[in-house]
Every structure is written in structure tokens, then in C-alpha cells.
Amino acid sequence: MIEKVFIFDTTLRDGEQSPGASMNTAEKVRLATQLEKLGVDVIEAGFPAASEGDFEAVTQVAKKVTHSEVAALCRATVSDIDRAWKAVCHAARPRIHTFLATSDIHIQYKLNMTREEVLKAAVDGVKFAATFTDNIEFSAEDGSRTDPDFLCQVFEAVIDAGAKTVNLPDTVGYAIPEEFGNLVKYVMENTPNIEKAVLSVHCHNDLGLATANTLAAIKAGARQAEVTINGIGERAGNTSLEEVVMAINTRPTYAAVTTGIQTKHIYQISRLVSMITGMMVQPNKAIVGANAFAHEAGIHQDGMLKNPMTYEIMKPETIGLNANRMVMGKHSGKHALLKHIKNMGYDLSDEELKIVFKKFKDLADKKKVVMDEDLEALVNQEVLRTSDIYSITYLQVTSGTTVLPMATVKMILNGKEVVGTGSGNGPIDAAFNAVAKLTGTRSQLLRFTVSALTGGTDAQGEVTVRLKEDECIALGRGSDPDIITASAYAYVNGLNRLEYLKMNPASATAGRL
Numbered sequence: 001m002i003e004k005v006f007i008f009d010t011t012l013r014d015g016e017q018s019p020g021a022s023m024n025t026a027e028k029v030r031l032a033t034q035l036e037k038l039g040v041d042v043i044e045a046g047f048p049a050a051s052e053g054d055f056e057a058v059t060q061v062a063k064k065v066t067h068s069e070v071a072a073l074c075r076a077t078v079s080d081i082d083r084a085w086k087a088v089c090h091a092a093r094p095r096i097h098t099f100l101a102t103s104d105i106h107i108q109y110k111l112n113m114t115r116e117e118v119l120k121a122a123v124d125g126v127k128f129a130a131t132f133t134d135n136i137e138f139s140a141e142d143g144s145r146t147d148p149d150f151l152c153q154v155f156e157a158v159i160d161a162g163a164k165t166v167n168l169p170d171t172v173g174y175a176i177p178e179e180f181g182n183l184v185k186y187v188m189e190n191t192p193n194i195e196k197a198v199l200s201v202h203c204h205n206d207l208g209l210a211t212a213n214t215l216a217a218i219k220a221g222a223r224q225a226e227v228t229i230n231g232i233g234e235r236a237g238n239t240s241l242e243e244v245v246m247a248i249n250t251r252p253t254y255a256a257v258t259t260g261i262q263t264k265h266i267y268q269i270s271r272l273v274s275m276i277t278g279m280m281v282q283p284n285k286a287i288v289g290a291n292a293f294a295h296e297a298g299i300h301q302d303g304m305l306k307n308p309m310t311y312e313i314m315k316p317e318t319i320g321l322n323a324n325r326m327v328m329g330k331h332s333g334k335h336a337l338l339k340h341i342k343n344m345g346y347d348l349s350d351e352e353l354k355i356v357f358k359k360f361k362d363l364a365d366k367k368k369v370v371m372d373e374d375l376e377a378l379v380n381q382e383v384l385r386t387s388d389i390y391s392i393t394y395l396q397v398t399s400g401t402t403v404l405p406m407a408t409v410k411m412i413l414n415g416k417e418v419v420g421t422g423s424g425n426g427p428i429d430a431a432f433n434a435v436a437k438l439t440g441t442r443s444q445l446l447r448f449t450v451s452a453l454t455g456g457t458d459a460q461g462e463v464t465v466r467l468k469e470d471e472c473i474a475l476g477r478g479s480d481p482d483i484i485t486a487s488a489y490a491y492v493n494g495l496n497r498l499e500y501l502k503m504n505p506a507s508a509t510a511g512r513l
Contacts (some may be wrong), residue, residue, distance in 0.1 A: 001082070001256075002256050002257060002258050002281070003082070003223060003256070003257050003258075003323065004221055004223070004257065004258055004259065005043050005218055005222075005224065005225055005237065005248065005257045005258070005259050005502075006041040006042065006198065006200075006223060006224040006393055007039075007040045007042070007225060007227060007241065007244075007245065007259050007260070007261055008040070008041065008057060008071070008202075008224050008226040008227070009035050009040040009042065009043055009044065009045065009226075009227060009228065009229070009241060010044040010202075010226055010227070010233075010238065011031065011035070011047050011228040011229045011251065011273060011330075012028050012031060012035075012043065012044060012045050012046055012057070012061070013044040013045065013047060013073055013275075014044070014163070014202075014226075014228060014233045014234060014238055014513065015089050015228040015232040015233050015238065015273070016046075016135040016277075017233060017234040018232045018233055018237065018277065018279060019235065019473045019475075021277040021278070021475065022474065022497055022500055022501050023057075023234060023276055023277065024053075024057075024195050024500055025053070025056055025057045025060050025244065027055075028046070028057045028060070028061055029060050029061055029064050030272075030276075031272060031273065031276060032045065032064060032065055032070075033064060033065070033347065034265070034268075034269050034272055035068065035183055035229075035269065035481070036065050036067055036068045037067070037262070037263045037265055038108045038261060038262055038265045038266070038269055039260045039441075040068055040241075040260075040261065040267075041068060041069060041224075041260060042068060042070075042071050042095060042224075043061065043065060043068050043069070043070050043071065044071040044072075044073060044097060044226075045057060045058040045061040045071065045088070046058040046061075046072065046073070046087075046089075047072070047073045047074070047088070047095065048072050048074065048083045048084050048087035048088070049074055049075070049079065049080040049083040049084065049432050050412055052387060052474070053500075053503065055083065055086075055087050055499065057083075058070075058072050058087035058088055059087045059088075059090060060088040061091075062088050062091035062094065063088065063090045065091060065092070065463045066092050066401070066455065067092070068093070069091070069093040069095045069135065070088055070091035070093065070094055070095065071088070071095040071096070071097045071099075071137065072084035072085070072087050072088035072094075072095070072096060073097045073099070073328070073513075074096065074097065074099075075098065075099065075100065076099065076100040076121050076125025076126070076127075076138075076467065077123055077125065078125070078128055078174070079272065080098070081098060081125060081128050081129050081132075081368060082098060082183050084096055084097075084134040085096075085129075085133070085250045088283050089132070089469070090175075092143060092154040093135070094133055094134050094135060095133070095135045095136070095137060096129040096132065096133055096135070096136050097137040097139065097167075097238070098125045098126065098129055098137070098138055098139070099137075099138065099139035099140075099141050099167075099513060100118060100121055100122045100138075100139075100140070100141060100142040100235050101118070101140075101142050102122075102141065102142065102143060102146040102150065102151060103141075103143070103145040103146045103147075104146075104147065104249035105142070105143035105145065106142050115150060118154070119153065119154060119157055119264050122138065122140075122154055122157065122158050122161075123158060123160075123161045124163040125138075126138055126158045126162050126163050127161045127162060129162070130161065130162035133424065134162065134164065135164060136162055136163045136164055136165070136166070137163065137164070137166070137167055137200070137331055138155075138158040138163040138166055138167065138198075138438065139166075139167035139169055139202065139513055140154055140155070140168060140278060141168070141169060141171055141513055142169065142171045142172065142174040143167075143168040143169050143170070143171070143355075143381065144168070144169070144170040144171070144172075144174055144180060144183065144465065145171075145174060148183060148186050148187070148190070151166040151187060152186075152190045152191045153185055154192075155187065155194065155197075156191050156192055156193055158359065158450070159191070159193045159194070159196050160193060163197055164196075164197055164198065164273040165197055165198045165199075165200050165224060166191075166194075166197050166198075166199055167199075167200040167201070167202055167226065167265075167513075168183070168184065168187065168200065168201050168217075168222070169201070169202040169203070169226075169513045170201070170202070170203040170210075170213055171202075171204060171513055172204060172206060173204035173205055173206025173209070173210065173235070173236060174206070174207070174209050175203070175209065175213050176207075176213075177209060177213050177215075178212045178216065179211040180182055180203075180217055181213075181216035181219060181220040181440065182214050182220070183215060184201065184216075184217045184220035184221055184481065185220040186200065187199065187222060187360040188220065188221040191501060194216040196224050198208075198224050199212070199221060199222045199223060199224070200222060200223075200224035200225070200226060201214055201217040201218075201222045201224070201226065202226035202238075202239075202513050203217075203224060203226075203234075203238070203239045203347075204233065204234070204235065204237070204238060204239075204366065205235075205236040205237045205238065205239070206235055206236045206237070207232060210231065210237070210238060210239040210240070210359075211231075211239055211240055211243040211244055211247065213239075213253070214227070214239045214244050214411070215244065215247055215248075215254070218244075218248075218255050219254065219255045220470050221255075221436070222307045225244050225245055226239065226241065226513075227239045227240060227241035228240070228241060229239065229241055229269055229270055230242075230270055230273050230274065230279070230281055230285070231243070231285075232273065232277065232279055232286065240286070240287075241261075241266075242286075242287040242288055242319070243286050243287055245259055245261045245263060245266070246263065246266075246287050246314060246318075247313030248318070249263060249314075249318070250313055250314055261386065263318050263319055264317075264318070264319065264320045265319070265320055266287065266288065266319040266320055267288055267319045267320040267321045268320050268445035270287075270288040271373070271376055272376070273382040275376055275377070275379075276380065276466055277475065278463055278475035278477035278490075278493065278494070278497070279464075279475060280451070280462075284357070287314075287319060288319070293312065293316045293321065294505075301337075308401075323383055332360075332364070332370075334353065334357050335355070335462065337353070337360055337375075338353055338364065340375070341353075341356070341375060341379070344408050346379055346482045348379070348383065350368070350382045352382075355382050355383065355490075356378050356382050356383060357380060357458055359378050360378060362379065363460075363481070366458065366481045367458045367459075367460075367481060371453070371454045373453040373454050373460075374453060374454065374460055374479075377453060377460060377462070377479035380477075380479075381408040388492075388493075388496040389413070389414060389495075389496055389499050390412070390413055390435075390492050390495055390496055390499075391411065391412045391492065392408065392409060392410070392411055392435070392488055392492055393410050393417070393491065394408075394410035394419075395407065395409055395410075395431060395484070395485055395488050396408045397406070397427040397430060397431060397484055398427075399426065399427040399430070403440070405423060405424050405425070405426050405427045405429065405430040406421060406422070406430055407421065407423075407424070407427065407430035407431040407433070408420075408421050408434065409421070409422070409431065409434040409435055409438060410490070411438050411439070411492075415441065418438050419438075420434050420438040421434055421438050422435075422436070422437055422463055426460070426476055427484050428484055428487045428488075430490045431484060431487065431491070432445070432487075432488070432491050433473055435491055435492060435495070436490065439495060441469065441495055441498070442469060443467040443468060443469040443494070443495065444467065444468045444469070445465060445467060446466040446467065446468050447464070447465065447466035448463070448464075448466075448487075449463070449464045449465075449482060450462070450486075450487075451464075452464050453479055458481060459481075460479045460480060460481050460486070461480060461481070461482070461483035461486045462477070462478075462479045462486065463477070463478050463479070463483065463486045463487045463489070463490040464476070464477050464490060465477075465487075465490045465493075465494045465507070466494070466499075467491075467494040467495065469498050469502075472501040472502060474494050474495075474497035474498045474500075474501055475494060475497065476490045476491060476492070476494020476495070476496075476497060477489075477490050477493055478490030478491070478492070478493055
């Protein structure tokens with residue numbers, strides 16, 4: 001019999017713990033609506049006790065999502081659980097996700113507790129959560145390095161206390177597929193009441209084995225996979241949703257399981273996550289990378305022409321690639337643009353559409369055709385950034401081999417228009433210096449990368465910057481046919497993210513599984 005594997009997406013929580021990948025509330029809500037459309041069973045919206053920003057984001061996601069379950073993460077303490085419930089109680093299908101470390105190294109050095117104390121705290125936490133809801137998940141942090149017998153003891157106790165899902169995290173990415181599969185099998189066979197709960201796994205990618213470990217766990221009996229879009233997350237990241245789902249779809253006889261994911265939305269939401277977080281998807285990334293369906297070798301191309309299955313185990317259309325590729329141009333009307341953007345997965349208000357349509361017309365005057373990637377960039381810059389502290393309204397740069405590069409910038413700072421100038425070693429440096437003077441910021445530029453959104457000489461340039469100020473690190477992203485303008489947009493985007501992190505210092509450090 002084919003069983004279902006529940007997909008628990010933690011892009012909004014664990015994914016946000018990628019350095020610099022912080023999201024504001026509006027971005028989280030927009031991403032949550034697309035995760036629901038994708039068909040994920042559970043959306044982990046955040047860690048409400050971490051900060052007021054996280055509490056507000058979880059609250060708004062809970063109010064917006066109607067079909068998927070919405071989970072709030074919390075430590076196994078009364079205050080955390082109470083805070084989590086106050087944020088997630090608005091959801092149509094709320095879940096409290098509480099956790100406590102169970103490995104001896106965490107118990108001794110982090111918790112300074114005994115096994116007996118950990119067992120009692122776990123049970124007490126679940127019992128308290130059960131006073132709010134019967135949809136409770138308990139995670140044994142660092143489960144892959146926990147004594148297997150103690151792990152089974154903890155799971156048995158929390159299931160008796162009311163947990164409906166028990167999660168076995170490979171918190172530090174230490175596991176190897178064969179041993180992780182064996183651990184899952186051991187838990188299934190040695191937890192007396194395991195049939196009363198769903199066994200979940202949450203793997204990290206420190207050794208590049210997160211997807212392999214998750215698939216081994218599913219083969220051994222786990223029926224919930226905790227994942228993120230594009231595999232983003234703390235350190236080397238989490239298990240990639242698209243990799244697990246497409247492995248299950250492509251190899252249906254491997255574990256005889258299925259998911260409820262609508263795979264045709266995978267590519268689009270991958271792009272959306274990349275746009276929102278400013279984290280580019282590497283070209284050779286499985287499933288969603290730019291080269292995932294590219295074939296350059298002559299022998300491969302010959303085989304593809306004769307039969308695509310010779311070198312392609314998945315059709316690109318399966319993940320939504322090349323779907324809805326209607327070309328938009330300067331003669332396209334507002335209705336056509338709205339319909340196309342909706343097909344791409346964006347639901348814009350009338351006011352948002354008005355903003356995007358104006359920018360779309362401006363872009364169409366500069367480019368012969370406007371591609372999906374261009375429209376995504378417009379939505380990202382013009383809609384998702386409306387509450388930013390800083391924004392550029394005018395930029396003029398002079399540069400050349402015999403002149404000192406100078407930039408004049410007009411900006412909106414907290415609703416007030418200001419103008420300033422700056423010089424530098426080049427036009428981009430001059431623009432950055434002008435913006436830094438106007439904003440009074442002192443961030444350090446750690447990384448600067450440039451790529452093209454589409455092909456052709458009129459393609460929009462896409463710039464990603466990595467900024468650091470004090471202990472905060474943020475990614476910024478911008479796009480424009482003019483690469484200098486794109487760079488300025490990326491820099492300002494990064495500064496806005498730094499401001500968000502300074503206002504929400506706990507958002508990138510709490511809740512590690």
C-alpha cells in the first residue's frame with residue numbers, strides 16, 4: 001500500500017537562519033501563501049518567543065493560511081509554549097512544535113541537566129501544550145547523537161503525554177544514510193506506542209547528506225520530512241524540499257510513498273525564495289539550478305533529440321519550468337499582465353498591480369521582451385519592499401578613464417526625501433559611498449556578485465551583495481537593465497535587511513534543530 005509522507009516546510013523558520021536570509025512579515029506571509037499552493041502539509045512560520053517580529057510574523061501567517069497546518073516552534077518551557085500558542089492560535093489548523101535536547105553532550109554542556117530531568121521537562125512541556133491543542137510535535141534536538149534507548153524512552157513518554165508527531169533531528173548533519181535509516185528503524189521497533197504518532201526527521205546538510213539521510217529515513221518508516229525550499233538553512237542548510245519530493249516522484253518504487261506536493265509550482269517558489277532571501281541558487285543545484293536541465297555535450301544533445309529520456313530522468317515541465325512562458329512586451333495591457341502574474345503564483349492587490357504595471361511599462365521601453373524572471377524581479381523590488389526604511393528614487397553617475405567617478409543619489413529616508421553625492425574608485429563604489437553618507441550607515445561589503453536574469457544584451461543585470469555591520473550579516477539583491485542601478489538597489493536592499501536584523505536581533509539565532 002502506498003503511504004503518504006507529510007511535508008513539513010521550515011523555510012520561514014530554519015531557512016531564515018541562513019546568514020543574512022532574514023525576512024520581514026510581509027515577505028513571510030507572501031511566501032506562506034505560495035507554500036500552501038505548493039501543497040505542503042505543515043508550514044513552520046517561526047519562533048514566536050524569539051522576538052516581537054517573529055511573533056507578529058507567525059500571527060499574520062496563521063491568520064492568512066487556511067488549508068496547511070501552521071506550526072510555531074518553542075522550547076519545552078511554559079513561557080515559550082504560551083507565547084507560541086498566542087501566535088499560532090489564529091490558524092485554521094494550528095500546531096505547537098516544542099523541543100528539548102536529548103544527546104548526552106547537549107544535556108551535560110548546554111542544559112546542565114540529567115537524563116531524568118530532561119525526560120520530565122519534555123513530558124511537562126508536552127502536557128502543558130496539550131492544554132491548548134491536541135496537535136503537538138515534540139523534537140529531540142540532536143537526536144542522531146542521542147543514545148537510541150534513551151531516545152525511545154523520551155518518545156514513548158511524550159507520546160503518552162499527548163504528542164502526535166515525534167521528530168528525530170540530525171541537528172549537526174552528523175549522520176550517514178545507512179546508520180540514520182537503521183536508527184529510524186530501531187526507534188520504530190523499540191518505541192512501544194509509536195503507532196500513535198507520526199515519526200518525523202529533520203536533517204542538516206553539513207556533510208552534504210541531508211537528502212540522502214531523509215530518503216533513508218523514509219525508507220525505514222519515517223512519515224514526515226522536514227525540509228526547506230532550495231535547501232536553505234543554518235550552516236550548510238537543510239534537506240531540500242524539491243530534492244526529496246522529486247526523488248519520491250521519480251523513483252516511486254523505492255519506498256512506495258507519495259506526497260501531496262503540486263510539483264508544477266516548485267520552480268516558481270524556488271525563484272521566489274531566492275528573490276526574497278537574496279540567496280542565489282547555484283547553477284548546478286539539483287532540480288532547480290539553471291543547469292539542471294541543460295545539455296551541452298554533443299553526445300548528450302544527440303541522445304536528447306532522439307529520446308529525451310536518454311539523459312533526462314524528469315521533464316522540466318513537471319517542476320513548472322517552461323510553463324506559462326508567454327512573452328510580455330510594451331503593448332501588453334494591465335489585464336494580460338495581471339493574468340500572467342497570477343499564473344506565476346503572485347496574488348497582487350489593485351494598488352500593487354498599479355505599481356508593478358507602471359514599472360513593467362518602463363522596463364518594456366528598455367527591453368524588447370519582458371521574461372518571467374524580469375517580472376519576478378519587479379514584484380520583488382516594487383511590492384515586497386514597500387515598507388523598507390531606505391529607497392532610491394534617482395541615481396546619476398559619471399565615470400570614465402579620465403574623470404573621477406561621481407554619483408548623485410536621491411533617496412527616501414523614513415518618508416523624507418534627501419539628496420547626496422559621493423565619489424569612489426569606480427561608478428558602483430561612488431554610488432555605494434553616496435548612499436552610505438545619506439543613510440549614515442557603516443556596513444562592510446563582504447561580497448559582490450553580478451549575473452544576468454535572462455539571455456541577450458538587453459538582459460537585466462542581477463546583483464547580490466553581502467553586508468556586515470557589527471555582528472549582523474545581511475544579503476541584498478537588486479536588478480535593472482543598468483548594472484550600476486542594479487548594484488545600488490542591491491546595496492540599499494542589504495541596508496534595509498541590516499536594519500531589520502538590528503530591530504529583531506533574535507530572529508537569526510533562536511530555535512536550532
